[in-house]
Amino acid sequence: MSISMSRPNADGTGGGEFASPERTERSGYKELFDQIRKRVDKIVKPWMDLPNPYSDSFNGKINEYREKVAAVLSETSIEGLDPTTKTTDVSTVKLQSFDKIAPGRMRTLLKGMNDYAPALEGSAFNTFRATFVTSMPSVIGNLALLARVHGETLLAEQLFLKQLRKKVVEAVEKATDAFEEIAEEEDGVSFDMLLNILIWGCMAATIPGGGAAATARLAGGASVPLAVLKDVRSLKGSKTAKKATFEADNFEEMMKEFKRAFEEIGDDFKAAEEAVDENLRYNMKLVLEDRARHGYTDTFFHLTPAPIQDAAGATRMDENAVNQMTVGDGATGGYMSQIAAELEKAAKALTGISMVDLVRRKHNIGMGPTGPGGAFAELRQVLYELLQDLRWKVDEGNVNLRAAMRDFQESDASSQKALDAVASNVAQGSGMDPWDHKKQKEENLRPHSNGNV
Numbered sequence: 001m002s003i004s005m006s007r008p009n010a011d012g013t014g015g016g017e018f019a020s021p022e023r024t025e026r027s028g029y030k031e032l033f034d035q036i037r038k039r040v041d042k043i044v045k046p047w048m049d050l051p052n053p054y055s056d057s058f059n060g061k062i063n064e065y066r067e068k069v070a071a072v073l074s075e076t077s078i079e080g081l082d083p084t085t086k087t088t089d090v091s092t093v094k095l096q097s098f099d100k101i102a103p104g105r106m107r108t109l110l111k112g113m114n115d116y117a118p119a120l121e122g123s124a125f126n127t128f129r130a131t132f133v134t135s136m137p138s139v140i141g142n143l144a145l146l147a148r149v150h151g152e153t154l155l156a157e158q159l160f161l162k163q164l165r166k167k168v169v170e171a172v173e174k175a176t177d178a179f180e181e182i183a184e185e186e187d188g189v190s191f192d193m194l195l196n197i198l199i200w201g202c203m204a205a206t207i208p209g210g211g212a213a214a215t216a217r218l219a220g221g222a223s224v225p226l227a228v229l230k231d232v233r234s235l236k237g238s239k240t241a242k243k244a245t246f247e248a249d250n251f252e253e254m255m256k257e258f259k260r261a262f263e264e265i266g267d268d269f270k271a272a273e274e275a276v277d278e279n280l281r282y283n284m285k286l287v288l289e290d291r292a293r294h295g296y297t298d299t300f301f302h303l304t305p306a307p308i309q310d311a312a313g314a315t316r317m318d319e320n321a322v323n324q325m326t327v328g329d330g331a332t333g334g335y336m337s338q339i340a341a342e343l344e345k346a347a348k349a350l351t352g353i354s355m356v357d358l359v360r361r362k363h364n365i366g367m368g369p370t371g372p373g374g375a376f377a378e379l380r381q382v383l384y385e386l387l388q389d390l391r392w393k394v395d396e397g398n399v400n401l402r403a404a405m406r407d408f409q410e411s412d413a414s415s416q417k418a419l420d421a422v423a424s425n426v427a428q429g430s431g432m433d434p435w436d437h438k439k440q441k442e443e444n445l446r447p448h449s450n451g452n453v
Contacts, residue, residue, distance in 0.1 A: 046364075051359055072349070073343075074141075075141065080152060117321075124311050128306060138218055160269060198269075218297065266365060269365065274372075305393065307422065307423035310419070322405045336395070336398040343387050347391065355370075355377070356376075421449060429446070
């Protein structure tokens with residue numbers, strides 16, 4: 001005797017009712033269908049609300065970081081994988097499309113300042129030259145590199161999420177085929193999956209220009225390597241993709257394998273996010289170590305206050321050169337003022353970029369609801385404070401140099417008093433401490449000296 005039974009709808013609901021009109025009693029199969037649905041939903045449901053890595057907001061924030069932070073600080077072009085790239089199991093980075101963003105004005109501004117620096121002669125300007133002419137370009141370059149390494153973790157997380165979503169769909173499709181084979185009373189049913197979430201993202205998110213080493217440097221030649229994601233792969237012990245096989249002879253065994261498939265996917269995604277988190281925290285540690293460096297020329301990510309105390313040691317100080325270096329003449333120059341403005345622009349743009357907002361999900365997938373977003377935010381805050389601190393020091397150095405010019409020209413008690421006041425303010429620092437683990441804002445900066453000099 002054959003019994004006709006209704007099948008579940010296309011969305012998986014319903015089913016289990018007798019298909020013959022004369023059968024009015026409950027079949028009992030409806031409850032069985034409900035139980036199976038609940039078991040499947042329990043496995044799959046946490047993966048159904050993943051953030052959309054193809055969204056305009058995700059692509060936009062990656063581009064925004066590159067254009068409004070990294071490129072503003074950089075003297076060279078910014079290259080990175082196109083955020084609209086789709087991941088596959090066979091593609092490599094060489095087959096993907098790369099974006100190239102032209103650098104901002106920093107190279108021109110630094111060169112302009114350097115061109116006029118020879119007009120400052122004498123021992124009075126030794127520390128000023130060491131700080132702003134020799135060290136500052138290296139510090140800005142290192143901050144640009146830090147921004148590149150930091151910003152590209154957004155790309156890595158995007159790639160991880162793209163591949164994760166593909167693997168979720170793949171697991172459902174292959175498991176569905178396997179369940180159908182079991183329903184047809186086939187034995188030894190199996191399916192394979194390539195687990196490559198970690199590898200794909202790390203492979204693509206190399207920094208900068210084709211994966212060259214990201215090395216912060218001093219003007220004198222010393223260097224310190226920032227960690228890039230391709231290096232973290234070895235720390236996680238996963239240099240190659242993993243092939244996983246899922247086998248079963250009956251429905252219950254395949255249900256267990258279906259659950260294990262998602263566990264394997266989850267483990268691979270967690271390892272990927274841990275790689276990003278590890279990268280961010282390693283670089284944070286490296287940046288914080290810069291606190292112990294105090295010399296005028298041995299800091300990687302910040303400038304040591306170096307005020308001009310007395311113009312008596314100056315032998316030549318060309319007024320036009322000072323004007324060009326500091327505030328300009330209305331048509332040309334003003335290099336220090338413009339450098340400070342570019343630093344402020346990058347700092348403010350940085351505050352509008354959050355990994356947490358892009359990767360948040362409801363369930364405890366990967367490292368948790370916000371992934372490595374916390375570590376991203378911590379390093380973002382330190383980078384923001386370093387940029388604001390440097391901006392303040394450049395602006396204050398601007399005022400200091402003009403006060404020294406006035407003292408050089410007038411050489412009287414009034415001009416020396418003004419120079420002393422500015423030098424004292426410079427020596428006290430910006431008031432923003434990037435090392436104290438406190439979230440500081442622009443209003444935490446100390447006031448500038450009187451600019452009427």
